[in-house]
Amino acid sequence: MSPKIEDMGVSVPSGPVLSLRQKAALASALYLGLCMILLVVAQPNLVAMWGEITSPQPTDCSGEGEKQELMTIYRDDFQKISKNCTYVETVNGETFLDDGHAYLRLLEATSEEAATACIMEREKSWLYVCLDVKLRLSDEL
Amino acid sequence: MKSGSLTRIVSELGVLREESDDLREKATARLWESVKILVEMGLASELESEILRALIDGPRNTTELVEIIYGSTRNVPGFGADYMKLSRAMRRLEGSGLVATRILGRDRPYRLTPYALEKLYFLGRPGEAAQRLVGSFDILIYLVTLSSGLGMVLLQESPWIGAAFGLFLYALGISTCRIYRMLRRLS
Numbered sequence: 001m002s003p004k005i006e007d008m009g010v011s012v013p014s015g016p017v018l019s020l021r022q023k024a025a026l027a028s029a030l031y032l033g034l035c036m037i038l039l040v041v042a043q044p045n046l047v048a049m050w051g052e053i054t055s056p057q058p059t060d061c062s063g064e065g066e067k068q069e070l071m072t073i074y075r076d077d078f079q080k081i082s083k084n085c086t087y088v089e090t091v092n093g094e095t096f097l098d099d100g101h102a103y104l105r106l107l108e109a110t111s112e113e114a115a116t117a118c119i120m121e122r123e124k125s126w127l128y129v130c131l132d133v134k135l136r137l138s139d140e141l
Numbered sequence: 142m143k144s145g146s147l148t149r150i151v152s153e154l155g156v157l158r159e160e161s162d163d164l165r166e167k168a169t170a171r172l173w174e175s176v177k178i179l180v181e182m183g184l185a186s187e188l189e190s191e192i193l194r195a196l197i198d199g200p201r202n203t204t205e206l207v208e209i210i211y212g213s214t215r216n217v218p219g220f221g222a223d224y225m226k227l228s229r230a231m232r233r234l235e236g237s238g239l240v241a242t243r244i245l246g247r248d249r250p251y252r253l254t255p256y257a258l259e260k261l262y263f264l265g266r267p268g269e270a271a272q273r274l275v276g277s278f279d280i281l282i283y284l285v286t287l288s289s290g291l292g293m294v295l296l297q298e299s300p301w302i303g304a305a306f307g308l309f310l311y312a313l314g315i316s317t318c319r320i321y322r323m324l325r326r327l328s
Contacts, residue, residue: 020238021254021327024274028320031283035313038290042306045293049302 174265181270182260183237188230193253193261196240200250203228238274238327256326274326279319286312 018026184190188210195201195209203224208214211223231251234240239257242249253261259271289312292305 019232019235019241020274021235021241021324024238024323024327028324031320032317035286035290035309038287038294039309042290042293042302045297045302046306048298049306053303 178264181264183239185233186230188226189234192227192230192234193239193257196251196253197261200252202248202250203231206231206251241328254327259326274323279316279323282312282316282319286316 179185179190182190182193184193191210192206195206201209204215207220207223207227210227211219213220213223231240235242235251238254239260240251241254242251256271256274263269263271286309289305289309293302293309296302296305
């Protein structure tokens, strides 16, 4: 086995501490690390954006052609729906925040003829469903 | 007769002077050319150019390079000094990204990097040059990545955050590829 170079009394001189490749790797790691930090910091904003994308979008109930579905809602069904609602908007643009109040106003607004209403979800003001509500409350009552 | 000889000698001296001036100009031009080549390659000495010449044939460790360049072997008294000189030159070449060695392992021969080969290829070709390690496009794409990343943080509840996120991902992908390519050129 050949003797090691250090055994021959030769000390390897100290040149530049880092080679260009090591410097480039270090700079790249710092850059990518910074990008990851930005991504982590921006995560709440991105999650919120994703939530907005995946949530149902408000539907325009004002136009005749935009009506989603014609339903006959009976009293019990309407109570079920309205229990989950905190926000109701009629086609006339009237909004009601209170559950019971909204329910009553909706009854008033739609008891005589079919009306369109937008029923909003409890948590946010997202439109949950857009219906042509045809109430037959008088029959049930 | 005497005056004729003198005239001939003077005229010969004139020719010699003209030839000498011509030679001086040529020598100066070649000197500048050599200096330019050394500067283009980022070399500090003739030893470094000899090392590059030896590595063109294939990877070699420092001891082999000492044997090739200085012709001295381990048992020769001056080997240690030659080894030191060569190691110093190797470190400098590594520092300028022209040679590389394996990161791990006992036997770590030096080899020319693709970046060095590119520089050698374009050496002395007027108007042509090897691509820079970090070009203006790279700088632009790194800046776009960081700016769009910053935009994602700052644009809270803005419809533009989606665009910033898309741009960030796109630019990050490109910049990662550019970084990989740069590191490959130095390996």
